[in-house]
Amino acid sequence: MATILALETSCDETAAAVVRDRTVLSSVVASQINIHQPYGGIVPEVASRYHVTAVGESISAALDQAGLHWAEIDGVATTCAPGLVGALLVGLTAGKTLAMVHQKPFLGIHHLEGHIYANYLAHPDLQPPYLCLLVSGGHTSLIYVKDCGHYQTLGQTRDDAAGEAFDKVARLLGLDYPGGPVIDRLAQQGNPQAFPLPEGNISLPGGGFHPYDSSFSGLKTAVLRLVEKLRAEGVDPLPIHDLAASFQATVARSLTKRVMACAQAYGLTTVALGGGVAANSGLRHQLQQAAEQQGLRVMIPPLSLCTDNAAMIGCAAADHLNRGHRSTLALGVQSRLDLARVMELYQPIPMA
Numbered sequence: 001m002a003t004i005l006a007l008e009t010s011c012d013e014t015a016a017a018v019v020r021d022r023t024v025l026s027s028v029v030a031s032q033i034n035i036h037q038p039y040g041g042i043v044p045e046v047a048s049r050y051h052v053t054a055v056g057e058s059i060s061a062a063l064d065q066a067g068l069h070w071a072e073i074d075g076v077a078t079t080c081a082p083g084l085v086g087a088l089l090v091g092l093t094a095g096k097t098l099a100m101v102h103q104k105p106f107l108g109i110h111h112l113e114g115h116i117y118a119n120y121l122a123h124p125d126l127q128p129p130y131l132c133l134l135v136s137g138g139h140t141s142l143i144y145v146k147d148c149g150h151y152q153t154l155g156q157t158r159d160d161a162a163g164e165a166f167d168k169v170a171r172l173l174g175l176d177y178p179g180g181p182v183i184d185r186l187a188q189q190g191n192p193q194a195f196p197l198p199e200g201n202i203s204l205p206g207g208g209f210h211p212y213d214s215s216f217s218g219l220k221t222a223v224l225r226l227v228e229k230l231r232a233e234g235v236d237p238l239p240i241h242d243l244a245a246s247f248q249a250t251v252a253r254s255l256t257k258r259v260m261a262c263a264q265a266y267g268l269t270t271v272a273l274g275g276g277v278a279a280n281s282g283l284r285h286q287l288q289q290a291a292e293q294q295g296l297r298v299m300i301p302p303l304s305l306c307t308d309n310a311a312m313i314g315c316a317a318a319d320h321l322n323r324g325h326r327s328t329l330a331l332g333v334q335s336r337l338d339l340a341r342v343m344e345l346y347q348p349i350p351m352a
């Protein structure tokens with residue numbers, strides 16, 4: 001059993017949590033959405049500065065809410081990759097300092113491994129192997145989860161991430177940032193079949209399409225051309241609900257098809273979701289329907305665990321610490337890091 005104080009500052013949320021194995025004892029998330037909204041996207045330098053001002057208070061609040069003292073904490077964990085370098089550095093420096101001062105083991109955690117672990121908080125009985133679809137503002141990956149620290153990426157986007165596509169399409173429709181929740185809300189009142197859009201297939205040199213990779217940049221451009229065409233035809237106001245519903249249904253269909261094909265090809269009977277776009281009602285609905293038809297079990301964490309939080313980081317760290325893994329205090333941050341390299345973040349386990 002491991003009790004972890006975890007920090008997450010890889011992007012635009014300053015988060016701290018206390019987690020005991022697969023149980024959340026406290027979780028604090030200070031969102032910066034309002035700060036970045038006027039810019040229509042995240043400004044990295046602004047994000048770092050906000051983390052500096054918010055991280056101390058978030059840590060105190062997480063410890064207070066858990067009702068624990070340092071003596072009861074077994075380790076300190078922070079996200080160290082991938083993400084915005086300046087933002088990651090704030091959490092990493094805070095985490096390493098606390099580990100040093102309180103003489104606790106320190107663990108750097110891969111952000112995507114954290115998103116995978118959100119599923120264990122929601123479903124403590126979940127065990128590998130399973131397939132995890134990670135869809136966030138920065139990633140769209142189909143991951144074969146083999147064990148703690150052991151992952152194989154089977155499919156990914158070749159350009160824009162799914163969340164990025166939602167944000168960019170929202171922007172070109174004149175909607176607020178972040179675009180995902182806004183499109184999701186508008187889509188409820190639209191016709192998903194109103195406009196046929198491309199599903200973002202990747203052609204293979206020998207013919208046919210890549211079964212698991214996708215491209216959302218082409219889909220975003222298709223929406224842009226469609227909007228230009230409607231405007232040129234004098235359509236005013238734009239059929240915003242139908243556009244949102246058609247776009248959302250296309251993304252959901254594209255992802256669902258790939259998940260189902262992948263699960264079948266690798267003989268995996270459980271599918272888990274993670275990342276901010278897992279909050280999307282269209283995706284949840286299509287995936288659940290398809291999984292039911294194919295006899296698969298689908299795990300979807302609650303919304304608060306889908307978007308960035310530190311509880312998921314603490315859950316991953318607890319599993320690593322229970323296995324004797326720990327990072328050195330010389331660990332740095334990395335803007336990119338393949339999930340297959342997670343174990344490089346830890347020292348070899350000393351022989352007994």
Ligand code: KG4
Nearest residue numbers: 136137138163178180181276277280307308
């Ligand atoms: O995982 P996350 O909180 O941060 C990253 O690691 O990127 O994901 C943020 C992304 C944003 O692009 C946001 O638009 C998208 O998740 N998102 C959604 C929904 N809620 C958040 N996309 C579609 N539908 C939603 N309901």
Ligand code: ZN
Nearest residue numbers: 136275276308
């Ligand atoms: Zn994330």
